[in-house]
Each structure stands twice: as C-alpha cells, then as structure tokens.
Amino acid sequence: MEYTDIIDVLDNTHDAVYDTLTVPEHLRNIIKQISRVNTYETGVLAKGQVESENFENFKKLTKMASDDELLSLLNNKNKTVAVYAAVGLLNRKPELLEELFQKFLNLKFKVHTRNGCIFEDQSPAEPLYRDYYRSLxxxxxQTDSKLRKLDSLIIYHSDSPESLLREAFRYRVYPKNFIKRIEILAFKNHSISAIDYLNKWVKGDYSNLLQKEFISMIENDSLAVNKKKYLAELLSFNNVKNKEFIIRYLKKDTISSDDTEIIWKLNDNGVFDGEYPIK
Incomplete structure (x- = not known):
C-alpha cells in the first residue's frame, strides 16, 4: 500500500485529510475526529453554539497522548492535528515555545480557524502566538521576554502574515537596530502595520516615503473605511503638494459635510471650500 492511500480526502472540505500511518492505535479515533472537523477551534463559543466540537476533541487528545506522541503529531498531514499537538505540547513544555513557533512560522500552509463567530485561514504559527499572548x-x-522574542522572529521572518506583524507592532517600541528591517517591511513589502509603526514613532524621518505609501493605499484599497483612514493620515502631513491628488480623490469619493475630521485638515493641505464636493 502506498503512503498516500492512508491520507483520505474527506467530503466536508476540499482539503480535509486524515493521516493515521504513524499514529498509535489508541489515538487514531480522536485524530480522525479532529481531522473530520478540520478546523482549529479555540473553545470560544458563538451565539447559540452549545459546544466547540474540536476544542473538546483537543482536550481528549491531550489527556490520551504522551509528550512523545504529541511531538510526533507535529508532523501529521492534517494541519489542524499538527497545531493542536503543538498547543498541547506547549501546555506541558512551555520552554519549547520559541522552537515550535519558529517551526510553524516557516510552514507555508494555512490552517482553518474558528474563534466564536470568527472564521479565518491563518498561519499555523498564529494559534501558538495568540495562545501565549492571552496567557499574559x-x-x-511590553516586558515579557518570550513575547518579545516571538515578535522579533515575526519581524525578521521573510514572509510573516500581516496579522502577526500587526500584533508584533501593537504594544512595542523597537530599538534603533530594528529600523532598517522595519523600513524594508514598510517600503518594500508594503506592510500596513510597519507603515503605521513608522508613522507613529518616527514620522518626521520618513515623511516623503510615508506620504507616497498612503497615496498608494488610498488608490488601491477597495474598502471605503480604509481609504478614509489613510486620507486622514495623509492630511496629517499638512503638505500642499498633495493638494491635486486630494481634490482628485475627493471628486470620486465625496466626503460628508459632517466628516469634520477630514474637513478640518483640508485647509492645512491647501484645499479650500468650493474646491471639493460635499454630500
């Protein structure tokens, strides 16, 4: 029998698999149950939800599996099984956090997740990060050394998801030796979180580059609420050289007369009453 014969595609989702080739006999049933649901559930219930099925399966798995068995499940072909195994192992051996986080950050696949009513496809490193983050x-x-290390790994990783970058920049001010890397994230990779960080902490040093990024984000983002946020940031530079772009944009996306946050800043950018339409 070929190894691929052991990995069966299930009907509930297009990528649900179960991998039992190296799973001990006493764990096979619970591994199949986790694989069938094929979603990493945090245990937070949605409105009207009585039970988080896979979170309950996870609790059963951790009661049944030894440390070595959880370690072997880190390489299970089912992504959900692998993540639950990592979380279970970290509950017992928290000293493995950095090693496992880096391992999962390097993986290229996404895992289906559910937290109450929120469904997402995430990097398999995200549940590990959030589980530790919520324990603090x-x-x-700002002071926990392990979280600081995870944040550093996120910033210097070549392909960290924006959701993890957002967490890494949320509560922390980085030393000067991080700035060059953050520049790359902001102006080469166009990370919104890195742009926001530079705009908040060292705005004057990157004035021209930041304005170019905000103009690009206004032009390319499809959500009106995001465009408004980026416009407000662009206006905060009080640069009359942006006048032509601002007027051109406002003619396409008319602001409301009660949108005072935007209107108050227009004059400082050389844009005056009568030069732009109002709803």
Missing amino acids: NFNEL
Missing part, C-alpha cells in the same frame, strides 16, 4: 496580563505585554 496587560502589564506583561
């Missing part, structure tokens, strides 16, 4: 109190978010 607010005062520890």
Whole structure:
C-alpha cells in the first residue's frame, strides 16, 4: 500500500485529510475526529453554539497522548492535528515555545480557524502566538521576554502574515537596530502595520516615503473605511503638494459635510471650500 492511500480526502472540505500511518492505535479515533472537523477551534463559543466540537476533541487528545506522541503529531498531514499537538505540547513544555513557533512560522500552509463567530485561514504559527499572548496580563505585554522574542522572529521572518506583524507592532517600541528591517517591511513589502509603526514613532524621518505609501493605499484599497483612514493620515502631513491628488480623490469619493475630521485638515493641505464636493 502506498503512503498516500492512508491520507483520505474527506467530503466536508476540499482539503480535509486524515493521516493515521504513524499514529498509535489508541489515538487514531480522536485524530480522525479532529481531522473530520478540520478546523482549529479555540473553545470560544458563538451565539447559540452549545459546544466547540474540536476544542473538546483537543482536550481528549491531550489527556490520551504522551509528550512523545504529541511531538510526533507535529508532523501529521492534517494541519489542524499538527497545531493542536503543538498547543498541547506547549501546555506541558512551555520552554519549547520559541522552537515550535519558529517551526510553524516557516510552514507555508494555512490552517482553518474558528474563534466564536470568527472564521479565518491563518498561519499555523498564529494559534501558538495568540495562545501565549492571552496567557499574559496587560502589564506583561511590553516586558515579557518570550513575547518579545516571538515578535522579533515575526519581524525578521521573510514572509510573516500581516496579522502577526500587526500584533508584533501593537504594544512595542523597537530599538534603533530594528529600523532598517522595519523600513524594508514598510517600503518594500508594503506592510500596513510597519507603515503605521513608522508613522507613529518616527514620522518626521520618513515623511516623503510615508506620504507616497498612503497615496498608494488610498488608490488601491477597495474598502471605503480604509481609504478614509489613510486620507486622514495623509492630511496629517499638512503638505500642499498633495493638494491635486486630494481634490482628485475627493471628486470620486465625496466626503460628508459632517466628516469634520477630514474637513478640518483640508485647509492645512491647501484645499479650500468650493474646491471639493460635499454630500
């Protein structure tokens, strides 16, 4: 029998698989149940939801599996099984956090996740990050050495998802030796989180580059709420050289007369009453 014969495609989703070739006999049934659901569930219930099926399966798995068995499941072909195995192992061996996080950050696949009503496809490293993040109190978010290390790994990784970059920049001010890397993230990779970080902490040093990024984001983002946010940031530079672009944009996306946050900033950018339409 070929190895691929052991990995069966299930009907519930296009990529659900179960891998039992190297799974001990006493774990095979629970591994199949986790694989069938094929979603990493945090245990947070949605409105009207009585039970988080895979979170309950996860609790059963951790009761049944040894440390070595969880370690072997890190390489299971089912992505959900692998992530649950990592979380279970970290509950017992928190000293493995950095090693496992880096391993999962390097993986190219996504895992289906559910947190209450929120469904996402995430990097398999994200559940590990969020699980540890939520174990800290607010005062520890800036000082915890393990979280600081995870954030550094995220920033220097070649392909970190924007959702993890957003977390890495949220509560932290980085030393000067990080700036060159953050520049690359912002102006080469066009990471919104890195752009926001530079705009918040060292705005004057990157004034021209930041304005170019905000103009590009206004032009290319499809969501009106995002465009408005980026326009407000662009206006904060008080640069009359942006006047032509601002007027051209406002003719396509008319602002409301009560949108005072935008209107108050227009004059400082050389845009005056009568030069732009109002709803």
